[in-house]
Amino acid sequence: MTAFLALLRRDVLVASRGAGPLLLATLTQPVLVVLVFGNILPRLELVAPEFRTVMVPGLMSITMLMAGVQGVLMPLVTDLSGSREVDERILAPISILGVALEKVVAGALHSGLAGVIALPAMMVLMHEVGGVSVNPDWAVLPPLVALCGLLSAAFGLTLGTQVQPRFSGLLFAVVLGPLMLFGCAYYPWTGLHVLGAFQYVFLLNPLVFMSEAMRLAVTPGVPHMPVPLLLAGMLGFTAFFTVLGARSFERKTIL
Amino acid sequence: MSLLVVENLVKTYPGRRRTPPVEAVRGISFAVEAGEFFGLLGPNGAGKSTTIGCLSTLVRPTSGRILVDGIDVSKDPLEAKRRIAVVPQTRNLDRDLSVREVLTFHGRYFGLPAGERESRADRLLAELQIADKADAKPLTLSGGQQQRVMIARALMHDPRIVLLDEPTTGLDPQARRLLWQTLRGLHRGGLTFILTTHYMEEADRLCQRLAVVDHGKILTLDTPAALKKGLPGGQILDLWLHAEAPLRPRLAVLPGVMNVEQVAVEGDGEGVERLRLFVDPADGLLDRVLHEVKGAGADLRHVSLTAPSLEDVYIHLTGKELRD
Numbered sequence: 141m142t143a144f145l146a147l148l149r150r151d152v153l154v155a156s157r158g159a160g161p162l163l164l165a166t167l168t169q170p171v172l173v174v175l176v177f178g179n180i181l182p183r184l185e186l187v188a189p190e191f192r193t194v195m196v197p198g199l200m201s202i203t204m205l206m207a208g209v210q211g212v213l214m215p216l217v218t219d220l221s222g223s224r225e226v227d228e229r230i231l232a233p234i235s236i237l238g239v240a241l242e243k244v245v246a247g248a249l250h251s252g253l254a255g256v257i258a259l260p261a262m263m264v265l266m267h268e269v270g271g272v273s274v275n276p277d278w279a280v281l282p283p284l285v286a287l288c289g290l291l292s293a294a295f296g297l298t299l300g301t302q303v304q305p306r307f308s309g310l311l312f313a314v315v316l317g318p319l320m321l322f323g324c325a326y327y328p329w330t331g332l333h334v335l336g337a338f339q340y341v342f343l344l345n346p347l348v349f350m351s352e353a354m355r356l357a358v359t360p361g362v363p364h365m366p367v368p369l370l371l372a373g374m375l376g377f378t379a380f381f382t383v384l385g386a387r388s389f390e391r392k393t394i395l
Numbered sequence: 396m397s398l399l400v401v402e403n404l405v406k407t408y409p410g411r412r413r414t415p416p417v418e419a420v421r422g423i424s425f426a427v428e429a430g431e432f433f434g435l436l437g438p439n440g441a442g443k444s445t446t447i448g449c450l451s452t453l454v455r456p457t458s459g460r461i462l463v464d465g466i467d468v469s470k471d472p473l474e475a476k477r478r479i480a481v482v483p484q485t486r487n488l489d490r491d492l493s494v495r496e497v498l499t500f501h502g503r504y505f506g507l508p509a510g511e512r513e514s515r516a517d518r519l520l521a522e523l524q525i526a527d528k529a530d531a532k533p534l535t536l537s538g539g540q541q542q543r544v545m546i547a548r549a550l551m552h553d554p555r556i557v558l559l560d561e562p563t564t565g566l567d568p569q570a571r572r573l574l575w576q577t578l579r580g581l582h583r584g585g586l587t588f589i590l591t592t593h594y595m596e597e598a599d600r601l602c603q604r605l606a607v608v609d610h611g612k613i614l615t616l617d618t619p620a621a622l623k624k625g626l627p628g629g630q631i632l633d634l635w636l637h638a639e640a641p642l643r644p645r646l647a648v649l650p651g652v653m654n655v656e657q658v659a660v661e662g663d664g665e666g667v668e669r670l671r672l673f674v675d676p677a678d679g680l681l682d683r684v685l686h687e688v689k690g691a692g693a694d695l696r697h698v699s700l701t702a703p704s705l706e707d708v709y710i711h712l713t714g715k716e717l718r719d
Contacts (some may be wrong), residue, residue, distance in 0.1 A: 146503035154491040218490075225487045227453060228548075231480075232504035233473045395408065395454045 143234035144242050151215070151246040166207045166254040170199040171261055178266045191326075193273050194362055196262055197354030198325030201288060203258040205323075205347055208251030208292020209299060209316065212243050216300035217308055220392055230393050239393075240297060240386035247293025252285045259358065273361050281357040288350045291378045295346060297385030301392050323347030328355060330363040346381075349373035396465060397426035398587055399450070399556055404459035406445050406611075419445040421611035422459075427556070427589060432582050434602030435591040436705070442611040443591035444484060447560045450589070451481045464555055477505065480549035484560040486541045488533035494544050495520065495529040498551050505552035512551075519547040523577060539570030543577065550581075557581075559590045563597060575600055595705040605705075607712055614712045622708045627653035631701050632672040632684065635660075638693035645687055646672060651680040658710055667696055671710065676700070 155162060177195060181187040219226035229239045263274060303311055323345050324332070329352050332339040342348050353374060355364040364370070404423045410416035420442040427433045435443045448454030450461055452472045461468040461475075468475040489497050495516055502512035520526040523543040525536075533541055542562060549557055559578070563571040578601060582588055592598050598605055599619050606616040615622065636642070647655045654673040674680055681700070688695055701707075 142506040143504045146500065146506075149503065150489075150492070150500050157491070223485055223487050224483065225489060227481070227483060227487055228489060228501070229504075230453060231451060231476055232501075233476050233506070234504075235473065393453075395448065 143232045144238050147229060147232070147234070147239070147242045148246055151242070152249065155211075155246075155250060162250075163257070165210065166203055167258060167261060169206065170203045170258045171265060173199055174262045174265045178262070192266055193359050194328060194355075195326055196259070196266075196274050197358045197362075198323070198327075198351045199262060200255050200258050200354045200358065201323065201347060201350035202320050202325050204251045204255040204285070204288045205292045205295070205319070205350060206316070207254035208247050208289055209296035211250030212247035212293050212296030213300040213308060213311075216243065216297070217305045220301075221305065226393055236390045236394060237386055240389040241382070243389075244290060244293045244297055244382060244385070247296050248286065248289030250289075251292045252289035255285050255288065255354075274359055275361070276358050277356075277360055284353045284357045287374050287378065288353060291346055291350060291374055291381070294378050294381035294385055297389060298381045301385055301388035319345055319347050324351040328352070328362055329365050343373065346373075346377040349377065398429040398431075398464055399427040399589070400460075400462040401425050401446075401450070402460040402462075404446065404449055404461065405457045406442075406449060406454060407457045419611055420449070420456075423606075423608070423611070423613055425606055425613065425616060427587065429555070429587055430582075430585055432578075432588045432590070432601055432603045434598045434605040435589070435608050436593065436595070436598045436602075436605050436709070437591075437608035438593055441608045443608055444560055445611075446608075447481070447558050447589070447591055450556075451479055451558055452476055453481075477552065478555040480552065480554035480557045482542070482545045482549050482557065482559045482562055484564065486533075486538070486545065488541060488544055488548070490532065490534050492533075493530050494525060494533060494536070497533060497544060497548055501548045501551045507552065515551060515553075516547075519550055523547045537570070539566050539574065542566065542570070542574060546577070546581075550586075556587045556589060559588060561591055561593070563592070563594065571597075595709070599705050607709060609713050615708075619705060622705065623703045626703045626707060626711055627673040629703075630674055630676045631703050631707050632674045632681075633697075633699045633701065634670045634672065634684075634688070634695065635667055635697035636670070636688060636693045636695045637667050638688075638691060640691055640693075642688065642691050642693055643670060645691060646670065646684060649680075649683050649687060651675045651677045651683070656711065671707070673711075674700075 177187060178192045182189055182192060230236065259276070299311060299315065322342060324342060325347065329339070329342060329348055332342060349370055352365045352370050355362055356367070356370065402424050404420050406420040408417040408419060423442070423446055435446060437443050445454055449456045450468065452468055452475060456469065463475045464478050466474050466478065489500070492500060498516040498519060499512045502515060507515070520529050523546060525540060525543050525547065528536055528540060533544060536544065563574055566574065575597065578588065590601060602619060604616065604618055605622060607614045617625070643655050643657055646652055652672050652674050656671045658669040658671055660667060660669050672684065
C-alpha cells in the first residue's frame with residue numbers, strides 16, 4: 141500500500157505541474173462545443189432550447205472519458221516506450237496488478253477533476269442564454285463522477301496496453317470519435333426507442349452509461365436509463381476494462 | 396548460504412506466428428557470495444540481460460530457481476525486490492522529476508521515512524558526484540551523469556545486491572573510467588554487485604569472478620586471473636597472414652606450440668587469416684614459427700606476442716571474437 145500511495149503521489153505531483161496544458165487539453169473541446177451549440181446556435185434559433193439541457197451532462201461525460209483515457213494512455217506510451225520508464229515502478233515493492241490499479245486510480249482522479257471543472261465552465265458560458273435547467277443532485281454527483289472516472293481510466297489502460305503506441309493517433313479518430321458520437325452525449329438513451337432494437341446496440345458503448353449517469357446526477361428533469369441498468373453497465377464495464385487492461389499491462393511489462 | 400543462488404535457469408521466449416521461440420538462457424547455474432563483484436561476460440545476445448531480467452523479476456523464467464538472500468524470486472517477488480536493485484541497460488530515469496526527486500520518490504516507493512529519504516539522497520548525490528545536478532531534469536544530463544543518477548537511485552533502498560546491466564555501454568572513455576572508480580569504491584564499502592558486460596577490460600578490472608556466457612550457457616566460471624592462467628602455454632602469438640595452403644597443421648606440431656586456433660576474421664579479410672598460437676616462449680620459438688611460415692610460401696601481414704588477456708580466454712572458448 142505504501143508503494144501504491146507513493147506512486148499515486150508521484151503521478152499527482154507530475155500532473156499538477158503540468159496543470160495548465162492539461163486543463164487546456166481537457167476543457168477546450170467542451171467549452172467550444174458549448175459556445176457553438178449552447179450559445180450561438182440557440183441565439184440563431186437553429187437549435188431547440190432543450191438541447192442545451194440535454195447536452196450538458198453529455199459533454200461532462202465526454203470530457204471525463206477523454207481526460208481519463210488520456211490521463212492513462214499518454215503516460216503509458218512513455219512508460220512502455222524504448223526507455224522502459226515503467227520498470228522503475230515494476231521494481232518497486234508492489235505487485236504488477238498494484239501498478240496497473242494505481243494507473244487507473246490516477247487516471248480516475250484526472251478524469252473526475254476534469255468533469256467537475258467542466259460543469260461550472262459550461263454553466264458560465266450558457267449563463268446569458270438562460271433556459272437551461274441544470275440542477276445537480278449533490279448527493280449523487282460525486283460517486284457517479286468517481287465511477288465515470290474509474291471507467292474512463294480503466295478503458296484508457298486497456299487501450300494503452302492493447303494498441304501499439306504508433307497507432308495512438310489513429311485511436312482517437314477511429315475509436316474515441318465514434319464512441320463520442322454514439323455515446324448518448326447529445327441525446328438521451330431513453331429517446332432512442334424510436335430506433336427499435338437498435339437502442340440496445342448502443343449499450344455496447346461504455347460512454348452511454350457515463351452520459352446517462354451524468355444525466356441522472358446533473359439534469360434530473362431529463363429522462364434517463366433505469367438505475368439498475370445504469371449501475372450494472374458502469375460497474376460491469378469498469379471491471380471488464382480493469383481486468384483486461386491489467387492483464388495486458390502485465391503481458392507488456394513482464395517478459 | 397550464498398547471497399544469490401541461480402539453479403538451472405532457463406528462459407525461452409515464446410514464438411509468435413512468424414518468429415520461432417528464442418532460447419535465450421539454456422540452463423545457467425551460479426552462486427554469488429555477499430560482498431562479491433561477480434561478472435557475466437559475453438557477446439550481445441548471449442543471454443546476459445535475460446539472466447539479469449530473471450534476477451530482477453522483470454523476466455519470468457521458464458524454469459529453474461533463483462534465491463536472493465534465501466528468498467525465492469518467483470514465489471515472493473515483493474520481498475526479493477526489496478533486496479535487489481537494478482541499474483538497467485537503457486536509461487530509464489523518470490523524466491518528469493528532478494534528479495533529487497528521482498531519488499526521494501524511489502525511497503518513497505520503498506517506504507523510507509521522510510528524514511531518511513532526504514539524508515540518504517543527500518549522501519548519495521554527494522557520493523556519486525551529482526550534487527550540483529540535484530535540481531536538474533534527468534534528460535538534460537550527460538550519459539555518464541544519468542548513469543550515476545541511476546546508480547544513486549538503485550542504492551536508495553539499501554539493497555543487498557546491485558545488478559548492473561552493461562553500465563558503461565555508450566559512455567566515453569573518461570566517463571567509463573570514472574564510473575569504474577565509483578563502482579570499485581562502492582564495492583569496497585561492502586556492496587555486492589553483479590555486472591554484465593561485453594567489455595573485456597571492464598570485466599577484468601572490476602570482477603572478482605567471471606562467468607563467460609554464450610548462447611545462453613556458461614562456458615566457464617572463475618577468477619579473471621585463473622581464467623587467463625588456464626590457457627595452454629604462457630603467451631599468445633597472434634599471426635595475420637595470407638596463405639595458399641593451410642598452415643595450421645604445420646604450426647601445431649612445432650615444439651613450444653601448445654595449441655593453434657583459427658580465428659574468424661570479421662568482414663572481408665581479403666584472404667587474410669588469423670591464427671592464434673598458444674606458445675611457451677622458449678629459445679628459438681619465433682624463429683621456428685617464422686621459418687615455417689616462410690617455407691609454406693605464406694605472406695605474413697602482422698604478428699604480435701602478448702600475455703593472455705580475457706579476450707584470449709574468450710576466443711579460446713568460443714573460437715570467435717566478441718560480436719558487437
